[in-house]
Amino acid sequence: MEKVNIFWFRRDLRLSDNAGLYYALKKGIPVLPIFIFDTSILNKLEDKKDRRVEFIHNAIQAIHSELKEFKSTIQVFYSTPENVFKELVNTYDIESVYTNHDYEPYAHERDTRIKHFLETKNISFKTYKDQCVFEKSEITKDDGKPYTIFTPYSRKWKAKLTDYDVKTYPTQKYFSNFFKSSPIQIPSLKDMGFETSDLQTPSKTIPKSIVTNYTEQRNFPAIRGTSLLSVHLRFGTVSIRDLAKQALALNETWLNELIWRDFYMMILHHFPHASKNSFKPQYDKISWRNNEAEFKTWCEGKTGFPIVDAGMRELNETGFMHNRVRMIVASFLVKDLLIDWRWGEAYFAQKLIDFDLSANNGGWQWAAGSGCDAAPYFRIFNPSEQIKKFDPKYEYIKKWVPEFGTSNYPLPMVDHAKARLRTLAAYKTALTENNQASLF
DSSP: OOEEEEEEESSOOOSTTOHHHHHHHHTOSOEEEEEEEEHHHHTTOOOTTOHHHHHHHHHHHHHHHHHHTTTOOOEEEEEOHHHHHHHHHHHSEEEEEEEEOOOSHHHHHHHHHHHHHHHHTTOEEEEEOOSSSSOTTSSBOTTSOBOOSHHHHHHHHHHHOOGGGGOOOOGGGGGGGBOOOOOOOOOOTTTTTOOOOOOOOOOSOOOHHHHHTHHHHTTOTTSOOSOOOHHHHHHTSSOHHHHHHHHHHHOHHHHHHHHHHHHHHHHHHHOGGGGTSOSSGGGGGOOOOOOHHHHHHHHHTOSSOHHHHHHHHHHHHHSOOOHHHHHHHHHIIIIISOOOHHHHHHHHHHHOTTOOHHHHHHHHHHHHTOSTTOOOTTOOOOHHHHHHHHOTTOHHHHHHOTTTTSTTSOOOSSOHHHHHHHHHHHHHHHHHHTTOGGGO
16 A cells, blocks of 8 residues: 555645645655545534535535646545544555644544544644644743733734744645545535535635725624635635735734634633633523523514614524624623523524634623623623614614514514613622622
8 A cells, every 4th residue: 555644624624825734745745635524513413504514515625626636636524533534544554644723622532532543553643733823822921821811812912923923834835745546526415414505605805995994894784894704714715824914914903803713712722611611600600591482582583673683684594694793692692681691602603604613602701791801791782872883874784674664573572771780680699699799
């Protein structure tokens, strides 16, 4: 058998500027690219028209087409990673498996299992930083402890940044080192039990004006004021280093959004309990109402609060929601309906095409007041005031809630002023009972 190295694509679905792929190709041994549609994840998806699965499938097909130019292919599996690597070690003489770091709890457990299995076969498992600029403990306080507040973290991030940190990996120099083989049929969505959806993939190329005007326009959902690159960042079809270079040259506010990604990934690494529980444990003592009928009304965008309903309908119909509106709908669920933030987090995880555990978790805990660097628990968005500030002409609302202003539109499901007081009382009771009176 010919000796090969494996490159395992995951959250890095591109050939260019790919750290792990660069090191694999540079080694000089033929590199066999693989991708695994992990059945332990896919089998849990109830929606067989999942836009994310289709997005990944499209990205894999694009890589497949590119590799044909180098007389290579990508082997795509629909199985568990354990079974795939058992098959691969019996098929090829593998020296090393290369891939890029993944920071989520499941990914960490998976990689640990795969690493141990490969070691029993004398195969090394090598992973690299690729999906963020700074990771894990690269940005810490002077005493080595992790930051839990974004502003000082971002200052240290910017102070530490050099040209090297955003340098492009010249993978194309070594494309001749891909393993030569005839094209292999990629499993279709249908083969895996999925169907095509109404997926509309945003462009990976953004107008320069979007970045330069980002600070002034990013909070207005009725206009194209954001890059719409979140799904590309989530699955690595674009390079974070490339985007950081653009941001450094054009707009610091946009750069801060990229730094938030690094920040939340760092938080998840150092505080894994936050993936399932409140970052601040005392917030797990809150007595949530958790009314299932009200949660369903929120999910369907029928709350009678038009900006909340517009956001939820945009999410349900497209798999996307404007970031300002994400904050508003999260605040409404947690602070107006007094429903556990984890219910909303799980719904977003199900629906968002750009779902990213660390960012989604961080955003929901920010809204709930339970996270690191969160909004104070007593800061509660007033949906009407949010409309005045960010959709004063109701353009966004009318796009997604056409019946707004007619008799067909429901009355508000709660009195915001009363709901606010109810939430303040629930939070204060929980936090006071846990000897946290000093917080007030």
